[in-house]
Structure formats: C-alpha cells, structure tokens
Amino acid sequence: MRRFSYTINSENGIHARPAGVLVKAGSQFKSDIILYKGEKHANAKSLFSVMGLGVKDGERIDIEISGEDEDSASENIEEVLQNYFRAVKAEETLA
C-alpha cells in the first residue's frame, strides 16, 4: 500500500474538469485509489465520488493506493496532482 498527501493549489479546487482528468488517470489502474478529505473519502475512479468530495483550493487530501500496480499508479497520480493541480506534497502522511 502507498500513502501520500497533497495540498491542492488550483484556483477552483477539484472542479468538474480537473476531476475528470484525475478520474481518467485513476481509471487506467487496477489498484484501489481512495482520496481522503477530513472524514470523507472518495473513489478516485468515480467522477461523482471525486466531485462529491468538494475539494477546494488550499485544502489537503490524503491518497491511499493499494493493488498490484500501486507503484505506477502512485507515480501517475502524483504527476497529475503536481502538474494539473499544482498541488504541493505534504510532509506527514495519513496515519
């Protein structure tokens, strides 16, 4: 299992279009990809689920990825977060 955290740094947070990009990226992998925001969580392969999380600019999300391709999935998701959301990796990860 891989865990990491990011702070979203994109003007509109994770809105429809950016959510679409994230979901597209996540759907390529077999691993389970879960986003956590506070007490809520979302399946990163479902647009409704990700949008329902309502992540705004400056908010922190924790990502948990587990499965056979978790390494490449992590790499890919981190890339999307950095490039598309200009997200900044947080020091501490989900306990």
Add this chain to the structure above:
Amino acid sequence: MKVLKGIGVFKGIAFGKLHMFEKKTCTIEKREISNAENELKRYKSANDIAVRELGDLYNKALKDVGEENAMIFQIHQMMLEDMDLVCFIENLIETQMVNAEYAVSEAARKFSMMFAAMDDEYMKQRSSDVKDVCQRLICALISSRSESNAKSKLSYIIGADDLTPSETIQMDKKTVKGFVTMQGSHNSHTAILARTMNIPAVVGLGGQLKEKYEGCEIIIDGFSGTVYINPDVTTVRRLKKKKELCDHQNELLKELKGKKNITIDGKTVDICANVGSPADLDGVVQNDAGGIGLFRSEFLYLRRDDYPSEEEQFMAYKNAAVKMNGKRVIIRTMDIGADKKADYFDLPKESNPAMGYRAIRICLDRPEIFKTQLRAIYRASAFGKISVMFPMIISREEVVEAKRIVRQVCDELDRDNIPYSREVEIGVMIETPAAALISDELAKEVDFFSIGTNDLTQYSLAIDRQNNKISSMYNPHHKSILRMIKMVADSAHKNGIWVGICGELAADEALTETFLSMGIDELSMSAPFILGIRKKVLEINVDEVKEKIIKDLSF
C-alpha cells in the same frame, strides 16, 4: 414595446417570435418488470447511445468551439459511465424489479441532490449537469421504444431560464435565430458556446424575461445586450438596418479576409482603421485592417476631472501597439477644443470654437500637456510600430515647433535610459485649406500626410455641417475639395513621402477610383467599412480610369 437589458454574448442581431423553451421532459412511470436481465440490456444499450451522442456533441463542439469548451461533453460522458451511477441504476433494476427509466430518474434525483447540497456555488450548479445527462439517457430509453417526435420547422428565438451546453450546441441554426435567458453570465458555458457558434444571444435577463411574452415578436441586439419585446416600427427599421450591415459585413469577412488590397492592374493601397477608444480594437483586428490610420487620443481626456497621467496614456498606446502586432498605429495628438471640451482644461468661452483655441494650438501654448502625451507615445513605441501625427496644422512654423518639443522629449527619455523606437514617423493632418495650399513646404518637414476630409470640407466650404439649415450644402465631393486632395497627394509624392486620407471620404466608395488615380497610399476608416472598400479596390482598373478622372479635376 418593452425593452429588456441583459448581457450580449454574441455581437449579432436576430428577429423572431419568442418561444419559451420547455425542457424535453418525459413523464416517467414506474413499472414492474419480469425480466431484470432484459431491462439491464435495455439500459446498457440506451447508455451506449447516450454516450455516443455525447461523443458526437464533443466532436461537433471540438470543431465549433475548441477543446477547452468541448470538454464539458466529455465530463458528461464520464458521468454516464461513472461506476457509482451505473451501480446505483443496475442495483435498482435488479433488486426492485423496476423499469430502467424509473431507475435512471431515481439516480438523477439522488446524484443531483448530492451536488445541490454542497456548500460550493460551482458544485451546486453541477446538479443541472447530472439532470441533463440522465434526461438524455431517459430519452434514449424511450425512443428505443417509440419514434422520436419531429422537430419544429419555424424560426424562433428561444427563451429559457437557462440552457445546458448540450441544448445550446444542438440548436438547429436554421430554425433558431437566437436565444435569451434569465440566468447566465458573459462567461458561462452556454454564453461561450453561443459566441463561438455565431448565435446572437442575450443572457442574464433575470425576471425581466416573462412567460407571458411567449409568441411575441422580439428583436435581440447582441451588441448592446438589449431585447425588444413587440418592437415599434422605428426600432424594427433601425435594427433591420443594423442587421443588414452586420450580415453584409459577415459575408464580406468570409470572402475577403486575408486578401490584399490590389486593383486589377496591380496597384495597391493600404486600408486602415480609425479608432476612437480601446473598445474599437477588436473590430480593427476582426476586419483585417492593415493598421490604425487614426488613433484618436481624445478618449483619454474626455469625461474626467483631471489630465490623464503619462502612465495611463502609455498603457493605452502600448496596448494598441501590442494588439496590432507590428502593424502601424498612428496616434494623433490630442484634439481637444471645438466640440470636444473638458472642463479641467479651463478653456475660454469662444464665439467660434471650430476656429478657436484647439488641438495643436493648445499643445504648443501649454507644452506641459503636450510633453506628457509625447512621452507616453514614445515610450509605447518600444512595443510596436507607432507613428505620431499633429492635428489642425496651418503653418510650417507649427510643425517645426512641435518637432522641437518631440526632440526634447526624446532627449529626456535618453537621459532617463527609457527605451523608445528611433523609427517613429512624424506626420501632420491636412485639414485646413492653409495646410493643403502649403503642403509642398510641409512635406519637407514630415514623413507623411493624413488628409482629414471632414474639417477640410467644413473649412473650405465655410459650411458648419451641424447647422441643419445649411447642412444640405455640405458637399465633400465639391471639386475644390478633390482638387486640394490631389494637390496634397502631388506635394507628398514629389517630396518622397506617403499620403493617406482619414476622414469620412476614405470610406466613400464613389471616390475610391478617384483616390487611387491620385495615388493615395492609405485610406483609413471606421473598421466596419474596411472590407467593403477592399472589395471595391479589387474591382478597379486604375489604368483605365485615371486619365479621365485627373483631366476632370485639372484647372
């Protein structure tokens, strides 16, 4: 007549009967089914159809409005294929043995409520996306059982609370002449789509748009964001005219954009635009102007309480230079006075202001105002191709003095290490008979002439064209005017400088042959006329007409 004010999102005019748009809703009945497998198959194939339709819409939008705007349809596709939505629908069909339509409508309710309950305005609005895609799915389910109803064939202007992107992009441009909505802003999805699809539209009308207007004749003016309900005869006539001009323009645009201004016998002329404010700049580019032949700087001075700062002017000139991307921008120094008054100038009351203290006369008398403007112009010259032009010149001495002040300004810029172009052309307007008659002398002092035919006519004929009693005598085709123009053109060419016309005559098609025969190098006019004159130029053979035209004008 009722006049409604909203936000115009596409600059166009549309006439038509208002038809209040009813969302394509199908009444959903809950039915019990006997075979879940069959129902799941029905759902699956309807979903495929809906996804495919959205794919088509995406491709259409991609072509019409670009990837950024088209992406909304991909999002809609993703929604239909979303595993949460699919699972919810399939689960309902299997466990409750209900028809697919009902299951989808329940899914629409659940997921749109989820968005509506969010504390984010943007996300709240996404609930309409969910309803939109589910509606599409339900329609696909229903039409797989019955034939879809035929479309209306009449011309309408669609009125609605709001329109979804898919409703907008599917509008049949043959029947839908425009649309008006209560919601929406300049940058909503729908507005952007309308703009890129060339459908005149006014949005954001709010409660002004009422159901009771259904069936009324209406006119949309997308230029001003105005909607006229049951317009009166004068309004109809006025807007018909505006529409004709606009349609004509669009035709010309398609046909002539990108073409050279070249006559049958190979003579070329530059066709440029007159600009009165930054708002005109878009039109200049759209109408394919060769440059800006007259940038009136008065807008910077009027309707305010104090002189515009150097910085403010610099920004305005720089923007124009950058926007024109290397094409020439001729900035005319301020022409305040006469009918253009600004209180803070503290100008004396005059009994004959047209012949009074104005333009270059103020500038040379109060050089601090002039220098601020010149500094701003020269600083802006570092960002594009800028020329400067002095108005209302009557003597060589004025030109010499103005140029001396220009040199002072350049020296100061050099001293302060502020960059400017060393190739700024200096020109004068020829708009007084005096300037025309000494144009041979003036030509030795400047790089170009621009003939201001409005004032030249008024001063030559001694006709105030604002005076209704005599305005019918205001005749810019008067032989005296044409002779002066020819004289100015000859003086210019003898001295190796170029000459343009920036008054209203420049756009007068009846004189284009005459001007080309005289060898006028540039015509500058209000942007909407440019392509009409280009068309005219393309039809002219100067060799054939020149001799006769010049002979008719000679002494």
